[in-house]
Amino acid sequence: MDVLSDANRLAREGRDIIHMELGEPGAPVPAAVRAAAEAALARGRVGYTEALGIPELRARIARLYADRYGVEVPANRIAVTGGSSGAFNLAFLAMFDVGDRVGLPTPxxxxxxxxxTALGLEVVEIPTTAEARWQASAAAIEKVHAERPLAGIIVASPNNPSGTMMTRDGLKSLVAACADMKIALVMDEIYHGLVYDGDEVTALEFSGDAVVVNSFSKYFCMTGWRIGWMVLPEHLVRPVERIAQNLFISPSELSQRAALGAFEAKEELETVKAGYAASRRLLLERMPKIGLDRFLPVDGAFYLYADVSRYTNDSLDFCRRMLHEAGVAATPGLDFDTSRGSSYVRFSFAGRTEAVAEACERLGGWLG
Structure with missing residues (x-):
């Protein structure tokens, strides 16, 4: 966000800045979403809803799991939230107690x-490697847990910042290991729908005990509507509902009504995804030619996590200079990995393909 603030200041001063720092779709909100919101407003009343969301939306999300993954999820296990951020807050409050140790694969x-940290939990970083595609293995979690027990772990697939995904077998073994060790699993699947290579697999295929978080922000292009959801095991539904009632009362009714329209926008959303795919192909081809050749193929999401150690050991300074000298804004790896991120930069390709191509031209000239 500091990079964004600096980039916006330069833009106000008249500089032409290409934004590759934010993980936000550049496409407009789908027409069906706008139409659903307009219809809700036309009815003249937007009010409180049930704390876990309106029944229609919970049922439609449950249907998504049947359609996309062939997994049956009862609607009563769906909790609609104020974005995925609201889901993570609710999940952590319901699942853990102050002082619990929670594993966090890095980056x-x-x-x-x-x-x-704000909730008084102890973060236990579990470093992953490029060789392991920046994903935590069951063995790595078992090793950390043996040293001192973990109460839970948070895993993302596709991963932010790398865009890499867990394989089906890797996810299955991780879910099984967590069950064996009684480690609560929170699975971040907010980039599902944006997968280019590999199988899109949900943790719910292997367990009903995992808490799965998703959002309308990424694939559905609804970042500013702040609407997401999570799938809960039965024993957490009521605790999450009680916490949600007290903290938020309910998710925004207008956003929930609009989100119902998102399921009718597949053609438009797939066109947006095709644009990301074109930008991805361009980056995979062009980045090695300009000297940024150390990264993994991007399985999903809209990020490329590049090793810049041949140019710097200070990714924050690198990003500042890249912004001011080349007019390209990207995110230093320190945001994602406090111990090794000084050698990495995340480039987002969520914007227009033409802007990504221009960024490659600028970076090629800047890096020499």
Missing amino acids: GYPAYRNIL
Whole structure:
């Protein structure tokens, strides 16, 4: 966000800045979403709803799991939330007690660490490697748990910042290991729908005990509507409902009504995804030619996590210079990995393909 603030300041001063720092779709909200919101507003009343969301939306989300994965999920296990951020807060509050140790594979989304810390939980970083495709293995979790027990672990597939996914077998073994060790699993699946290579597998295929978080922000292009959901095991439904009632009363009714329209926008959303795929192909082809050749193929999401150690050991300074000298804004790896992130930069390709191509041209000239 500091990079964004600096980039916006330069833009106000007249600089032409290409934004590759934010994980936000550049596409507009789908027409069906806008139409659903307009219809809700036309009815003249937007009010409180049930704490876990309106029944229609919970049922439609449950149907998504049947259609996309062939997994049956009862609607009463769906909790609609104020974005995935609201889901993580509710899940952590319901699942853990102050002082509990929660594993966090790194590199990973920095808000996990910050939310856990704010709630008085102990974050246990579990370093992953490029060789392991930046994903935690069951063996790595078992090793950390043996040293001192973990209460839970948070895993993302596709991963932010790398875009890499767990294989079906890898996810199955991780879910089984967590069950054996009685480690609560929170699975971040917010980039599902945006998968280019490999199988899109939900943890719910292997367990009804995992808490699965998803969102309308990424695939459905609804970031500003702040609407997400999670699938809960039966024993957590009522605790989450009680916490949600007290903290939030309910998710926004307008956003929930709009989200119902998102399921009718598949053609438009697949066109947006095709644009990401084109940008991905361009980056995979062009980045090695300009000297940024150390990264993994991007399975999903819209990020490329590049090793910049041949140019710097300070990714924050690298990103500042890249912004000011080349007009390209990207995110330093320190956001995602406090111990090794000084050698990495995350490039988002959620914007227009033409902007991604121009960024490659600028970076090629800048890196020499």
